[in-house]
Every structure is written in C-alpha cells, then in structure tokens.
Amino acid sequence: MGTGTELGRVRGLGSAKEGAHHWWRQRVTAGTNLLLMLWFIVSVARLPAYAHADVTRWVASPWVAIPLVLLIVSVFTHFRLGLQVVIEDYQHDARRIAALILLNVFTIGAGATAIFAILRIALTGTPK
C-alpha cells in the first residue's frame, strides 16, 4: 500500500459499498417529506383556531398523530443528511468531527422530544 498521496492509500481497497447510500436516502426522504409536509401545511391551515384545545384535539386524532410522527422521522432524517453535507463542505479536521457529533445530538434530541410530545397528547389526552 502506498504511503504518499491520498489516492495511493485507497487504491486496491475496493468499494466502501455505501457510496450512494447517503444520496439515495436524501432523495427518498425528499419524496416522503413532499407528501407529509403538504399534508401538514394544508391540515394546519384548515384548523378552525390555534388555541390549546384546538391544537391538542387535532394532534390527539390517530389520523394526525401517526402521520405527524412519520413527518418528524422523515423531515429530521432529511435535514440531518442535508446539514451533514453543509458541515462537510465548510468544516475540516477536528471541528468537522465535533460539528457532526453535535448535529447527531441535536437531531436525535429534538426528534425524540417532538415524538414524545405527540405521543403524550395522543395517548394521555389533553393535559390539564
């Protein structure tokens, strides 16, 4: 194995077997985002009002809670993949690693909070 150029070090190692995986998941979630976000915007726009009771009654319906959880998964997966590319373009070396870890913590933390909130409203009814 060569020790000189970056190309020399990877020659002969074969494919990493996941070259298109990131790209493909970004496209698949783009499609599911398109459907789920259009549903979300139309559905929220058609709410009669935005008081606490209106919103929790809306979220509590299984016809809303289930697609809303799916929306969180799809949208958060999509933006995690997108922000990863932004970070890889502008950050290098140790700062890139730190930024990517922060990105994962943010995505999973925010996503878990959102899904817990939806399930709490849907499964326990309107909190007092």
Add this chain to the structure above:
Amino acid sequence: MATARPSRPRSPHLFNGPMRLHYVWGPHMTVSILHRATGSAMATLGAVLLVWWLAAAAGGAESYARFLDLFTTDTGALNIVGWVLGVGMSWAFFQHMANGVRHLFMDVGANYELKRNKASAIATLVFAPLATIALCAYIVGGR
C-alpha cells in the same frame, strides 16, 4: 489521515479581482444557494420552532399560552415576531420544496437544457412568494 495538506489552488475559484466574479451570475446559482440557505434555516430555526410548539402543547394550557404569547399580541393576532417567522418559514419551505422538485427531475437526467434549466429556476423564485402569499391570505383572512 493527512493533517498537513499542500497548498493548492482553491476550487471553485470565484473572484477575478475585488468583487469581480469569474462568471456571469444566473438564476440557477441563486436558487442553488437559496436551497442551502432555506434548508439550513428550516433545519435549525424551523425544527426548534416545530418541536417547541409540540412540546408546549403537550405541556398543557399554561405552557402553550406562554409559547403563543411570544408570537401574538393581546388580541390574539400575530405580532411582528410571529409575522416574520411565519412568512419567513413559509417562504423558505415553498422555495426549498419547489427547487427540491426541480432537483428530482435533474436527478433522473432531465432539465439540463440551458433554457429550460434557467426557466425552471426562475419558476421556483416566482412560485415561492406566490404560494407564501396564498397561504397567509388563507390562514389570516380566508376562513
């Protein structure tokens, strides 16, 4: 991992002189950087607002009232923060969505002809503000 990199020409080499670009700026470049900007804005600010809204609703009437209070006046109408975030996030979504659909066509190898590519880029820039106005008009006045 190579830590010491040789100094190389940087790509893309943008500037020819002070504020003089090497190439003519076009609408395809505008929608490209807007795609990244709107995506990044929605992924950070938009995601926080969405999670905050859901968590505030799940926390009960009191926490939801505190959330609403930041974006509305005493009469219940949107205040300036509510308007800026509402219009901004709606426009960002429609711009990102329209250009995202344009990119899906390019992913299957279509729409690379110069004129049609430029026309579709301009179309996303026209669509996003119109869709934002339509959505705001429906939510504020349409019901």
